[in-house]
Amino acid sequence: MKAAVVVFPASNCDRDAAVALEQITGHKPQMVWHADSEVPEVDLIVLPGGFSYGDYLRCGAMAGQSHVMRAVKEKAEQGVRVLGICNGFQVLTETHMLPGVLMRNAALKFVCKPVGLTVTETQSVFTRHYKAGQRVEFPVAHGEGNYVADTETLDRLEGEGRVVFKYAPGENPNGSERDIAGILNDKRNVLGLMPHPERVCDPLLGGTDGKAMFESLLEALS
């Protein structure tokens, strides 16, 4: 499996993503700078966490207009898998590659802590190594992770099995509607989630619950 990690100015989880990918796939991912207008031939593109362009205007708004995102969008339309983590999820909603929007946390506080999640969908290349209903723990670190969409969109996401992760009951850290933590696009090749699977791929970092996501991708894309 060949992977690329996009690097925006003020991305700060790009290296975490690269380390996790290399550890699990055995190959170093290619790092792609935001000003590049081409993305190499890869099976997976990761949009990492961080504060791209200083979160100016809105989180992900500037990154959404960058050269590289035009190329990412094209690749996604061709079926290449795209994983947006945290700020990457915000970028995906800003480019309308995923529906809805991530608003300021309901309590107006930046939340940085491990959070329990339920894997609500295993029929995807991102989650096939998890068990349906499995509880996992990923860290979150965001001030704007409050997922909002209209009722029709929420019903469709749930009805089509596109809500992949939910915050475990009572653990919603940001007020997201229906406890939504991660969603797929309609073609199921683009996943955006606020929690950080790449930060829990090594026991030294406090957990390995994120590994199964990269192992799922490795199996599906090798």
Add this chain to the structure above:
Amino acid sequence: MKARVFVTLKNGVLDPQGKAIGHALNNLGFGSVGEVRQGKLIELALTGSDEAKARADLKEMCEKLLANTVIEKYEIEITA
């Protein structure tokens, strides 16, 4: 030419920041303050003197970047 763009949340979209501002004003003794909604003001200097073109351009700017129309609405004002 100068223009102002006001970006605000659509009606019905929850505004926790506005709510916090409202609470703070109440705590300062401004008991008359009810619901507060906050937004952004963007001031732009534009070249050219064709107001209709400027309005059309500004609309496109709002749709493409300045507002996220999933949750936000915008108003355009040509000031000079």
